[in-house]
Structure formats: C-alpha cells, structure tokens
Amino acid sequence: MMMMKMMMKSSELVVFVSSVLCVSAVVLHEDLHIRGCSDSDGEDAYTLDVEELWYADFINKKGVYPLPSFFSSFRYNEGTYEQAVADQQICRSNLKNSRIGMKDLPEENDAPSSLIIYSRDDLELGQKNTLICHVAGFYPAPVKVHWTKNGENVTEGTSINVPYPNKDGSFQQISRLEFTPQQGDMYSCSVEHPALEEPLTRLWDVQVQQPSVGPAVFCGLGLTIGLLGVAAGTFFLIKGNECS
Known part of the structure; x- marks a missing residue:
C-alpha cells in the first residue's frame, strides 16, 4: 500500500x-x-x-x-x-x-485532536524517568513541541520523533523529556500547529503517594477489638454455666 x-x-x-x-x-x-x-x-x-x-x-x-x-x-x-x-x-x-x-488548491489544516502527557515508568522520587507527550490527529506535519518545568522552558533532555502517518491521513508525533521526579514539580507540554490559534498545552505534576499505615492500623485495631469481644463473650458464657 x-x-x-x-x-x-x-x-x-x-x-x-x-x-x-x-x-x-x-x-x-x-x-x-x-x-x-x-x-x-x-x-x-x-x-x-x-x-x-x-x-x-x-x-x-x-x-x-x-x-x-x-x-x-x-x-x-x-x-x-x-x-x-x-x-x-x-x-x-x-x-x-x-x-x-497544486498552486490553485486551498490550504488544508487539521488541528491536533488528541494531546496526552504521561510518564514512561512508574514514578519513584529521585529516580530517572521519561515524560512522554503524545499528539495525534493533525495535518499537515510536523508540530512543534515545547516543555516547561515549574514554569521555566526546558530544552535539555528533550527529543521528538518524526511524524507518523495514521490510516486516516492525519499524523501523530511523540516528544520525550528525560527527568528526575521530585514531589510537587509541575511540567507542561505545549504544541504549536498552523491550525491552532494558540498553543495547545497539557499539565502534569509529580504526585507520588507515600506509604500509609492507616488502613493496616485500623484493620489491626478492628481485629483486636473483635477478638476481645469473642474472649469476653466466652468468659461470660462459661461463668453463666458455672452458676446454673
């Protein structure tokens, strides 16, 4: 084909x-x-x-x-x-x-229909990772992609692949940013295309859930209370039998 x-x-x-x-x-x-x-x-x-x-x-x-x-x-x-x-x-x-x-043909532009940003690997604070910005559904190619970290432009550690054609004639591209996640950091991926009046932007922040002992404590406490209740019930049952 x-x-x-x-x-x-x-x-x-x-x-x-x-x-x-x-x-x-x-x-x-x-x-x-x-x-x-x-x-x-x-x-x-x-x-x-x-x-x-x-x-x-x-x-x-x-x-x-x-x-x-x-x-x-x-x-x-x-x-x-x-x-x-x-x-x-x-x-x-x-x-x-x-x-x-084609000198008399009108120009054709389709804005990106999808823009998502995600991390390549599961997040671990202080461990190197890669942010991926995936833009799709645009025509013509290519797009321009810009990264920021906490509001500051980032160019080091960035890359972008060549436009990849979709079956419907539109294109997709992937830009990558090498980074080391720290709690609270905010990143953004902005895309420029002739069909867009202003850049299309997605935000992504570092939110790593810290280990919590709450559920384990409550479960343990509930189990302890339950066992005490069983022990108390058994005690009074035995005492009742002794009195009768």
Missing part, C-alpha cells in the same frame, strides 16, 4: 510518502518507511509498530538508531543513508512538480 500526502504551509510545500511494508489480514506488526522533503529540510525514517528504528540525520550526515541497544540489535544494510540522500533529490523533484500542479 502506498500513500502520498502533499502539504502546504505558507509558501512551503512538503511531500510525505509512506510505505506499509508488512500487512496481512490479521496485522501482527506494521513496518513503515517514511520519506519527506521541503525546500529547506527532509526526513527519511523506518518505524516498526510506531517505534522509530532508524532515521537519516541530514545535518550530521549519518544514519541514527534512536532506540537503546538492548531493544534491538537489528541493523540496516550499508548504504541506507546514502540511498536516503539520493531519495531526497527525487523527492524535491516531485515537490517542484507538485507545487506547479
């Missing part, structure tokens, strides 16, 4: 092509190759079940495997990055032709 999306933003036209490489009647895994370009930028990435396996870093001129080494030892053939560079030339040629053919 091949899907092509042509997107206009101001005077810039972006062409995205994504190929579904592994599909069956019962879908076990979805393997996508995402390729895109604009006048000033480009991207080429492979994903598996929404996880980004490899992408071309055209700034540093190399291919990058963003997942930790323990996740997968799989590696693409040598020359994958060089092929991505060659594909960019084809993409820009298609871009030029598309701009001519």
